[in-house]
Amino acid sequence: MTRSYLSIIGIFLSISIFAQDNVTKSYEYFNEGIIFYKEKYFNTAIRYYTKAIDLNEEYPKAYYYRANCKLKLKEYDSAVKDFKLAIKYDEQFAKAHLYKGYAQMQLKEYDKSLASFEDALDLDPKLAKAHLNKGTVLMKQKKYDSAINSLTKSISFNDQQATAYYNRGICQSRVKKYNEAIRDYGSAIEIKPSITGAYVARAKAYLKVEKFEEAITDLNKLIRKKANNADFYYSRGCAKLAINDYNGANTDFSAALNIKP
Incomplete structure (x- = not known):
């Protein structure tokens, strides 16, 4: 035993x-x-x-x-x-x-x-990325107000997320809050200067609120980075036309037409 x-x-x-x-x-x-x-x-x-x-x-x-x-x-x-x-x-x-x-x-x-x-x-x-990703999905679903709420929560827990500001800016633009969008794009750029999409979106928002000089400044930066983008020249041409710079507008429209799609 x-x-x-x-x-x-x-x-x-x-x-x-x-x-x-x-x-x-x-x-x-x-x-x-x-x-x-x-x-x-x-x-x-x-x-x-x-x-x-x-x-x-x-x-x-x-x-x-x-x-x-x-x-x-x-x-x-x-x-x-x-x-x-x-x-x-x-x-x-x-x-x-x-x-x-x-x-x-x-x-x-x-x-x-x-x-x-x-x-x-x-x-x-307080998981900032979860709020960010939730907001991003809601944005993709075109639920912009809900997306803004989630992205705002994300920023409240971590205010150094360029993507959160950028995505919130996109949502602000979709609901025609262009000045709020401009501020968000600016915050995204401040955190991550290489975020090209924020310059593009901010330039478009500037055009919406008729801040043509500011739009031209952003488009100048974009064209220096990517000179073969017809949309940049076209948008800058529209801004120049709005401030009566007809020669500059004509030059930009011609440049846009000469760029192969």
Whole structure:
């Protein structure tokens, strides 16, 4: 009886030690994956995260980081599956809900993505990116007032997001709040001067409120960056025409016509 009891204990200890060894090795593979992830070797990182999962299938962070690698590789369907597994093993993983929603947004599964963003915000109401992505989806759905509300919340939690200002500016333009849009485009440009779309949108908003000189200034910058864009010349021509610069307008209209589509 004693020998049998000791044998059972021995077997149990062996299993426990083996399981612990697996968990330890799983962490090692995970950390290797992090190194490759930071170096942007995403396929290699995926292999290490997979090894970690093979040894410890209830490892939410391994699924999460493997999913993020797949996002970088634009493998959105597969990323969604991994984010779901991360959530299965940790339902309180707010960022897994967030980035699952982002992958769904890239797949144009807008209603599903909104549900994921709401789940993320239920867990962390101050998650600025969740508000940003929710606002972006609402913008794509042409629900501009709701989008503005979400983007405003995002900015309240992180006021250094150029994309949040830019997208809110687009929504302001869609509801004909051009002066508000101009301010948002300006904020986006201040944070990220390379955001060409904000210059384009601001120039168009300036034209709407008849601030022609300001529009010309933005269009000058755009033409210096991209001299083969007919729309830039055409818009600048319209602005020059409005301030009675007929020669300048004629030159710009001619330039627009001479650019091959």
